[in-house]
Amino acid sequence: MSRLVLLSGWGCDARIWQALDGHWPPGVRVSAPDWPGYGPRPEACDPASLDALAAAMAAALPADAVWVGWSLGGLLAEALLDHLPPPRALVVIGMGPRFCHPDGVGGEELATFRRAFRRDPEATRAHFLRWQLRGEPSPRAAHRQLLARIGQASPASLTTLTAGLEQLARLDAGRRRGAAPCPVYRLAGEADPLLAPAVREAADWRLANAGHCPILSQPERLAALLAAVAATPASPPTAPETLP
Template sequence: MSLHVERYGSTGPELVLLHGWGLSSAIWAPVVERLSRQYRLTLIDIPGLGRSPALDTGSLDALATALLAQAPQRAIWVGWSLGGALALKVASLQPARLSALMLVAATPCFVQREGWQPAMDPALFDAFAEGVAHLPAKTLGRFAMLQTQGSQSARTELKMLKQVIAQSEPDNLAGTLELLREDLRAELAELSVPASLVLGRYDQLVPASLADAVVQINPAIEVQSFEASAHLPFLSEPEHFDEALASLTRRTCL
């Protein structure tokens, strides 16, 4: 299968960037010019989203395998939101392919369940899934607003999200949403590569209270909270994001 892949930069460590649900790699546009001076970037549209066709089977394992086929042999993986869950699955399936992992506004378990409270209420998630099935455009618009609420640059971020959504023609919007029901806490516990988690203080989707729960699962993960951000910390606080990425890069064994 041919996925949509973009590559930038000619020097430095390999860096894979994975976007979130309902969007495409276009969301990374503001960081590409900056990061491509220091990294060799690979941006991949997740199967079923953006400009990549859906797979015949839409499991996390299948999507992770498809992404690995397009990625460098060894790289730092940066996954935002759903992209973080996929990057975590990649690390579980093929740990030797990662030199480090950065989870950005991402969680190993997006929906609440017994023993796991820093997540979305299951009834709210079900209602959101119903909206995607029957009123996708309206639901995506609401989703965009939730992602930016509380951010210091909410207007700019919302404008960009709407542009990326308008340009995307996803093959599998509903199916890829269901991936967020997966519980990857076991994969997080077994994670062996250098890893960091970046959270936004005002994130309405992945709460900042997740920090303590993640450290309890895997104390080796370095957690940072961006105090002026919501769900898009790489856009809200670009300098802070670059510093966090540089810090993780220094921890790798490239």
């Protein structure tokens, strides 16, 4: 049986993956653990520490599965390849080797966001949830669906969210230069507003009619693609293409 572990991004807990329920083909086993500090999980002793994160997530990230990380979840999963036994493959959704890019979200833009978050965490997080959905075919519908899944209140502690923003600014998977211990595949929404055009174009798959959150806008196609990767994780994708 193919096994997938789904990891959410900044400001959203694992409930967002419920949008894929009912779209999985037979023979796929799916789990969606929360990161420490999200949902019911206690916060890590040091939320910014990758060592602490690896210790807390070790049981939830088995080596016999394909890990799937969305947004910050993808960046963290890729960083944990240095701390945990590697999975059969890793699929990173909506994230390049690092978050900041001069043609996407720049370092100064992220720094401004972090300052705003320190002043008013709830309003800034609410703004971000809307901002990341701008590339979906119907941003308002996607936002309603998102809030129906995770609610209005923040699903994570303030210190965990603050640490996540620091990780977005700091983590850089590009230093491996193709030396990852397992296949790493990248999937981008064709209209993802958080990714630079070059990062979208370099993705292994580009999903048409989707932005940063294909979990909400294209759940059926996303589930089918992830299930196919889980079935044959060692088979590299073909040249980048836009999936209809």
